[in-house]
Amino acid sequence: MIVPIITGATGTGKTALAIELALRHNAEIISADAYQVYRGMDIGTAKPSKEELAVVRHHLIDVLDPDQTYSAGDFFEHAEKIAADIISRGKLPIIAGGTGLYAETLIKGIFNAPERDDNFRTALEEDGGKHGFALLHERLKSIDPEFAASIPPSDKARIIRGLEINRLCKMNVREAQKAFHVNPKHKYSVFLITDERERMYARINERVVRMYEAGWTGEVEDLLLKGYNENMQSFKAIGYRETAALVKGEADFESVVSAVQQKTRNFAKRQVTWFGHMDGLTELRAGDEENASRLSAFIRDYWA
Template structure:
């Protein structure tokens, strides 16, 4: 099995894996949705250049911020990299807190038709005219099985299901059965976590450290390079807030407090995501010292090969 180290932001995943790398010959595959972007280093808590020299990292700095990156891209890239790393007789390890990416590795990927913006815009216009409930009722008629699995307020999934139906003329549920790509590998998923208040304290301190080490300058450079705050890459927490600060819409203290709050709320959402995943092992990192935690992962890895 391939180990996956995941969990909420600021739990200490990167620090742990860098210490683990001193004991076994491994290469890291990044599973963070925003560390793939160049020029976004401080705000994404990207491993430093020095750390990346010590141990090989993959899927970091592979795109400029105006590009898009999806769970499907990650799935394909990660499987290819795992094969390459194993062929070198090294150990791959997945590290990152993007739950969707981790779950995609575990369950596989729907390889159906790509997005069709014309169709999506038609559905968005229907929502404006008749409401989301109208589309949900339509979905219930053509694919009641899938409609029961999702919320009637989940516009993203409703539109995608209807988009696929428009293209393939079959229900989304049936399309999943036909076009699903199953994973090549099995994974041992460790969800690192800490006591809530301790985690929140770490988040708050980390945001302060990011500001101290030049996060505002980083965002200002992105702005001067022409990268709009409306880009998907700028959904990374803190970037839009700092854009607003630079544009005079908030003072710095207000900006920092807003980033801290958003990050704490994000950590809650990450935990909720992982709680809904099956076959994961929860690891309270506060119950281990670094050496014991390293020995635990090494023992599990050796037993699974």
């Protein structure tokens, strides 16, 4: 059995295609979106509508509060278990979402390293702040020259992670990646929805405007009133920090809309670049009425 993954840049029609397929084949959808896991963050993350959620069962949507954290490792573990459960019930799991890292972890597996050492990380942060991260990069080079050579002295997060892995695992990063690698339990096939850049950008600009018309500002205001704030991981979702500034009167509406449109376009460009580095993808053109039929043929071949 091969599980289909429907992915692509933001606004290319992944949700609609996944739902059409799910209705045709009695399937359930597993969201591969980094921020749709958060409750109360509906408009800005472009979650499926209540009507869409009612007609097809979705997983990994609205499972966390905005003050909780979520990682690619969490997604890999949860998605694999959910897919196995769906299959055990005689149904088809469909993965749908634009977080390229999530799709790649399902295909390649994941590095399941030991838990973080927060005290050690804090000490490194303080050390780097005082003496510069170039010095920490030199320290990493002395114990793991191969990994250090692969990252610049300005990459604070990966320098700290490299030093932390050495401390926790007593081995370099490459050795640890082999020792702690977890292979996927299922086989996957990726279907990438593509579009012409100018048309994609125009659709993004229109989509952002519709989000504010749908009440995005009020959604963010509710989150802030509940005690959630811009320092939380959930607020890294594009537009939430900008909209929080709007709610607080720190920015005007026109500049916020323009900034969110630009950031979303930049994100879409990065998504296209990410998918361009992945092998074995089947490309589908956005808006092509034959996409559902092509995927249905794939499903019949592998799930008959």
